Amino acid sequence: MGFFYFYPMDIRQYLDSTYLKTAAQAGLTKAENTAVVKGFVQEAIDEKFKLIMIRPDMVEMAREIINAANSKVTIGTVIDFPNGNSTLEEKLKEAAQAIEDGADDLDYVVDYEAFKAGEIDLVKKQVLEGTRLGLAHNKIVKWIIEVAALNEHQIVQLSALIKNVVMAHFKEDQYANVFVKSSTGFYQTQGGLPNGATVPAIKLMIENSFPLPVKAAGGVRTYDEALEMIALGVKRIGTSSAKAIANGEISKNEY
Numbered sequence: 001m002g003f004f005y006f007y008p009m010d011i012r013q014y015l016d017s018t019y020l021k022t023a024a025q026a027g028l029t030k031a032e033n034t035a036v037v038k039g040f041v042q043e044a045i046d047e048k049f050k051l052i053m054i055r056p057d058m059v060e061m062a063r064e065i066i067n068a069a070n071s072k073v074t075i076g077t078v079i080d081f082p083n084g085n086s087t088l089e090e091k092l093k094e095a096a097q098a099i100e101d102g103a104d105d106l107d108y109v110v111d112y113e114a115f116k117a118g119e120i121d122l123v124k125k126q127v128l129e130g131t132r133l134g135l136a137h138n139k140i141v142k143w144i145i146e147v148a149a150l151n152e153h154q155i156v157q158l159s160a161l162i163k164n165v166v167m168a169h170f171k172e173d174q175y176a177n178v179f180v181k182s183s184t185g186f187y188q189t190q191g192g193l194p195n196g197a198t199v200p201a202i203k204l205m206i207e208n209s210f211p212l213p214v215k216a217a218g219g220v221r222t223y224d225e226a227l228e229m230i231a232l233g234v235k236r237i238g239t240s241s242a243k244a245i246a247n248g249e250i251s252k253n254e255y
Helices: 002-006 030-047 056-068 088-101 112-116 120-136 152-169 172-177 199-209 223-232 242-246
Strands: 015-019 051-054 074-079 105-109 140-144 178-181 214-217 236-239
Touching: 015 030, 015 214, 015 242, 030 051, 030 056, 030 242, 051 056, 051 105, 056 074, 056 088, 074 088, 074 140, 088 105, 088 120, 105 120, 112 120, 112 152, 120 140, 120 152, 120 172, 152 172, 152 178, 152 199, 172 178, 178 236, 199 214, 199 223, 223 236, 223 242, 236 242
Parallel strands: 015 051, 015 236, 051 074, 074 105, 105 140, 140 178, 178 214, 214 236
Antiparallel strands: none
């Protein structure tokens, strides 16, 4: 029986189709990379994915395309990506611009290195103010903790920190709009270790961030892996292979 129970679900509504490479990272010209983003946006519209996740400088263009298509696809973007080590003021400025450009979801990278260094008050302030800005504009907020940079104890602690800040400062009906997210997909690991979501990490996140929802990002490359994550309890899955996963194909993409 196993996962058969989940099979009839519309898995597309769990999938945040993701393209976060800069032109330089993709080995493309700026125009070529913009064309790739346009393709991802159109695919998200055609496939009825939950969301398209793109860099901040692409949000305004994506909003125009989605509005013109009268589509329900939402737009997510990343804030202080991929390292999360900008100042709070810089984070908030970038988020405010993304809101103005038409983003629906703000995926902040938490300053996980500051957290690891014991700068807990700094991290709490980031989470509070970044979440407050997003929720004040009726946006979904996600906090990327970068599990590949953390040990198990740190995953537990940082997931709980985000939960505790949100529960202390926001109303219960807002909890569903603040996610803890696993990964950027850009963290450089050693020895071929995974840099995205793993089952052990996601279990720890879900156990310690509840009642906040969890997004598994990176490393989910097949329909069965997506079902496994959904069975664990994740509410969103970030992947650059959304169409392949939805169609039951195996992706060779890294994210």
